[in-house]
Amino acid sequence: xxxxxxxxxxxxxxxxxxxxxxxxxxxxxxxxxxxxxxxxxxxxxxxxxxxxxxxxxxxxxxxxxxxxxxxxxxxxxxxxxxxxxxxxxxxxxxxxxxxxxxxxxxxxxxxxxxxxxxxxxxxxxxxxxxxxxxxxxxxxxxxxxxxxxxxxxxxxxxxxxxxxxxxxxxxxxxxxxxxxxxxxxxx
Amino acid sequence: xxxxxxxxxxxxxxxxxxxxxxxxxxxxxxxxxxxxxxxxxxxxxxxxxxxxxxxxxxxxxxxxxxxxxxxxxxxxxxxxxxxxxxxxxxxxxxxxxxxxxxxxxxxxxxxxxxxxxxxxxxxxxxxxxxxxxxxxxxxxxxxxxxxxxxxxxxxxxxxxxxxxxxxxxxxxxxxxxxxxxxxxxxxxxxxxxxxxxxxxxxxxxxxxxxxxxxxxxxxxxxxxxxxxxxxxxxxxxxxxxxxxxxxxxxxxxxxxxxxxxxxxxxxxxxxxxxxxxxxxxxxxxxxxxxxxxxxxxxxxxxxxxxxxxxxxxxxxxxxxxxxxxxxxxxxxxxxxxxxxxxxxxxxxxxxxxxxxxxxxxxxxxxxxxxxxxxxxxxxxxxxxxxxxxxxxxxxxxxxxxxxxxxxxxxxxxxxxxxxxxxxxxxxxxxxxxxxxxxxxxxxxxxxxxxxxxxxxxxxxxxxxxxxxxxxxxxxxxxxxxxxxxxxxxxxxxxxxxxxxxxxxxxxxxxxxxxxxxxxxxxxxxxxxxxxxxxxxxxxxxxxxxxxxxxxxxxxxxxxxxxxxxxxxxxxxxxxxxxxxxxxxxxxxxxxxxxxxxxxxxxxxxxxxxxxxxxxxxxxxxxxxxxxxxxxxxxxxxxxxxxxxxxx
Numbered sequence: 059x060x061x062x063x064x065x066x067x068x069x070x071x072x073x074x075x076x077x078x079x080x081x082x083x084x085x086x087x088x089x090x091x092x093x094x095x096x097x098x099x100x101x102x103x104x105x106x107x108x109x110x111x112x113x114x115x116x117x118x119x120x121x122x123x124x125x126x127x128x129x130x131x132x133x134x135x136x137x138x139x140x141x142x143x144x145x146x147x148x149x150x151x152x153x154x155x156x157x158x159x160x161x162x163x164x165x166x167x168x169x170x171x172x173x174x175x176x177x178x179x180x181x182x183x184x185x186x187x188x189x190x191x192x193x194x195x196x197x198x199x200x201x202x203x204x205x206x207x208x209x210x211x212x213x214x215x216x217x218x219x220x221x222x223x224x225x226x227x228x229x230x231x232x233x234x235x236x237x238x239x240x241x242x243x244x245x
Numbered sequence: 246x247x248x249x250x251x252x253x254x255x256x257x258x259x260x261x262x263x264x265x266x267x268x269x270x271x272x273x274x275x276x277x278x279x280x281x282x283x284x285x286x287x288x289x290x291x292x293x294x295x296x297x298x299x300x301x302x303x304x305x306x307x308x309x310x311x312x313x314x315x316x317x318x319x320x321x322x323x324x325x326x327x328x329x330x331x332x333x334x335x336x337x338x339x340x341x342x343x344x345x346x347x348x349x350x351x352x353x354x355x356x357x358x359x360x361x362x363x364x365x366x367x368x369x370x371x372x373x374x375x376x377x378x379x380x381x382x383x384x385x386x387x388x389x390x391x392x393x394x395x396x397x398x399x400x401x402x403x404x405x406x407x408x409x410x411x412x413x414x415x416x417x418x419x420x421x422x423x424x425x426x427x428x429x430x431x432x433x434x435x436x437x438x439x440x441x442x443x444x445x446x447x448x449x450x451x452x453x454x455x456x457x458x459x460x461x462x463x464x465x466x467x468x469x470x471x472x473x474x475x476x477x478x479x480x481x482x483x484x485x486x487x488x489x490x491x492x493x494x495x496x497x498x499x500x501x502x503x504x505x506x507x508x509x510x511x512x513x514x515x516x517x518x519x520x521x522x523x524x525x526x527x528x529x530x531x532x533x534x535x536x537x538x539x540x541x542x543x544x545x546x547x548x549x550x551x552x553x554x555x556x557x558x559x560x561x562x563x564x565x566x567x568x569x570x571x572x573x574x575x576x577x578x579x580x581x582x583x584x585x586x587x588x589x590x591x592x593x594x595x596x597x598x599x600x601x602x603x604x605x606x607x608x609x610x611x612x613x614x615x616x617x618x619x620x621x622x623x624x625x626x627x628x629x630x631x632x633x634x635x636x637x638x639x640x641x642x643x644x645x646x647x648x649x650x651x652x653x654x655x656x657x658x659x660x661x662x663x664x665x666x667x668x669x670x671x672x673x674x675x676x677x678x679x680x681x682x683x684x685x686x687x688x689x690x691x692x693x694x695x696x697x698x699x700x701x702x703x704x705x706x707x708x709x710x711x712x713x714x715x716x717x718x719x720x721x722x723x724x725x726x727x728x729x730x731x732x733x734x735x736x737x738x739x740x741x742x743x744x745x746x747x748x749x750x751x752x753x754x755x756x757x758x759x760x761x762x763x764x765x766x767x768x769x770x771x772x773x774x775x776x777x778x779x780x781x782x783x784x785x786x787x788x789x790x791x792x793x794x795x796x797x798x799x800x801x802x803x804x805x806x807x808x809x810x811x812x813x814x815x816x817x818x819x820x821x822x823x824x825x826x827x828x829x830x831x832x833x834x835x836x837x838x839x840x841x842x843x844x845x846x847x848x849x850x851x852x853x854x855x856x857x858x859x860x861x862x863x864x865x866x867x868x869x870x871x872x873x874x875x876x877x878x879x880x881x882x883x884x885x886x887x888x889x890x891x892x
Binding site for chain 2: 103104106107109120121123124126128130132133134135136137142143144145151152153154170174175176177178180183184186189191192193194195203206207208209210211212225226233235236237238239244245
């Protein structure tokens with residue numbers, strides 16, 4: 059570099075300004091050449107951010123006859139049509155729920171996903187409540203937090219239910235954001 | 246000639262001089278075993294790159310092919326299980342070597358100027374190694390990988406502001422799917438190894454630039470050249486590591502040659518399938534345990550802020566070391582950290598070893614993996630993926646369907662099909678005693694008392710809530726329609742017991758009365774023939790041999806059913822009798838019979854209006870045709886079983 063002859067001095071403009079322009083241009087062009095393909099790639103990579111979840115519709119989970127009268131929660135798989143990138147799946151398991159009868163013919167549907175870190179919660183008959191097998195969060199039978207020290211930031215997530223044709227139980231199956239105190243659907 | 250060629254290359258590339266400087270670098274004070282760590286790290290990375298590359302040549306990332314391609318590598322491809330095993334243990338070795346190298350650098354003070362950057366490079370490898378292993382877990386897409394990967398991704402979401410965005414990018418969408426796998430593969434096999442390679446390269450370069458360590462003053466050891474003195478030590482250490490890793494892969498197979506060789510590959514991922522043994526790799530267990538101590542909403546502290554601060558303190562160590570006692574503080578800090586990690590990890594392991602849910606999940610996972618292997622061998626994997634095999638398997642689904650739909654009234658060998666005794670809570674009413682409650686449920690009093698230890702066996706008061714076994718309202722269906730089962734049914738002492746009609750409204754009905762009157766010792770021989778004939782109707786797989794052998798007895802039995810025993814006074818047999826009021830005995834217990842029975846026991850061919858309480862599972866849309874078929878197959882013991890003596 060020191061060997062370069064002071065050729066710039068030949069032209070009219072002051073050498074340092076010319077040099078600066080040249081350096082600036084070199085940097086810009088180099089950056090553009092390197093950055094453009096990377097930007098196009100990144101744009102595609104970030105495509106998931108643009109994906110909005112289609113509004114969940116209700117799916118049929120089971121029938122009233124399968125729920126014990128004494129209100130014991132039962133676990134059911136949720137089957138639904140699902141589009142995963144290029145594949146259209148029909149009636150595949152997308153998750154699972156706990157269903158239980160409440161007094162006055164009401165139903166309670168709880169998502170099996172622990173709001174803490176997403177593990178599959180277990181119903182414990184002898185505890186009369188739910189226990190997460192990962193970090194030991196404890197929930198009451200109605201899904202509420204049993205003790206304040208539980209790692210879970212909130213109660214288990216309840217899901218909307220409907221009874222159709224007298225006997226069929228339909229559930230609006232949703233995922234919720236994990237690890238936060240409020241129950242916010244993933245959108 | 247050779248010399249001329251070499252000098253020709255060297256003149257044009259400078260490679261010769263570089264190799265000279267690299268290979269024959271002077272080591273002040275000679276070679277040392279503790280100088281091997283850098284090379285070892287490079288070697289384990291090389292091992293991972295090579296094994297990883299070859300795994301990659303046979304791997305296919307998508308929800309329908311990931312598990313399937315790994316299964317193929319492991320169980321079909323020659324040496325596939327060794328390759329996968331090496332890659333699996335190599336990943337752990339990388340972390341171990343890295344941590345030891347870091348400790349060695351701190352203990353020997355090799356982080357002081359001018360080696361600060363070198364220290365930071367090694368430190369930067371830690372999160373990279375964790376990211377490599379976290380992205381690697383998911384790739385086999387088995388139950389373990391699926392559920393264990395949800396946790397770090399869930400934790401990612403608690404990072405303020407960018408958390409949910411990062412999560413979405415990592416998953417490649419809103420839920421786990423094809424793009425989660427393609428993203429993880431691109432990171433695991435592309436971007437992350439590139440970063441590791443660059444960091445390792447820079448680390449190695451700087452090590453050679455600054456020398457391995459300051460020449461020790463206390464020892465008058467002569468200088469040595471890198472090659473062959475240190476090279477020999479490096480090569481020996483690398484080979485030793487490789488042999489140990491190979492041992493981890495091979496020894497379990499030698500110890501237990503009956504089990505399929507290779508690192509555990511669980512059942513294919515299924516989001517509706519419970520998995521209670523999701524744990525991170527052992528070297529991350531301490532963080533897993535740490536998170537248990539953070540109550541709801543403070544998780545971000547345990548998962549991000551505290552580990553970040555600790556990392557910052559470690560990163561500042563080269564500067565801390567400049568203070569008086571600074572070096573001592575560093576060693577102490579790192580020592581405490583290691584000790585805490587070991588204790589936390591150990592705690593997690595101890596908790597798990599006592600946790601029945603965890604152990605049961607482990608066992609279940611082992612069993613379904615084994616079952617999958619049998620099914621894949623028998624049926625082959627359909628284009629929709631391996632998970633479908635398990636979903637269509639009576640052996641796997643039967644117990645679950647039974648537990649969910651039948652065990653409210655029926656039992657299977659005393660349990661609910663999955664091995665649990667069904668329990669429920671009961672609010673004590675006036676007049677109930679321990680004895681009356683136990684008697685109603687056909688169990689010994691001690692069993693009820695044991696379930697309610699909290700009450701210490703005090704007399705019950707109305708309104709007490711106690712846990713009780715569920716009363717069997719209907720027969721135990723283990724071995725239904727087999728000779729053994731029918732022999733119990735036609736036993737006057739047992740027919741009105743809990744295993745048969747004891748809990749039903751048929752307890753004192755015609756059939757029970759008939760058995761009590763007719764099943765006498767004098768008629769025992771005839772009864773045996775009737776049982777053989779009736780059981781043969783079911784065409785049970787397990788009874789195919791005896792059914793064929795006793796063809797004559799069965800023929801006589803059929804004559805007795807329509808003749809002397811007068812079964813056809815109430816039942817149809819072989820043909821329809823219009824005035825039959827009890828279940829049709831034609832093809833009794835066969836798959837078609839059972840499917841029709843479960844579909845609608847109220848049908849005139851079965852109990853008609855006299856049905857006790859069994860729901861019409863098909864007509865009421867409780868179960869679909871496929872589920873009823875699976876249930877019937879399972880009750881009849883009809884599922885694929887691998888040949889007994891190997892292949």
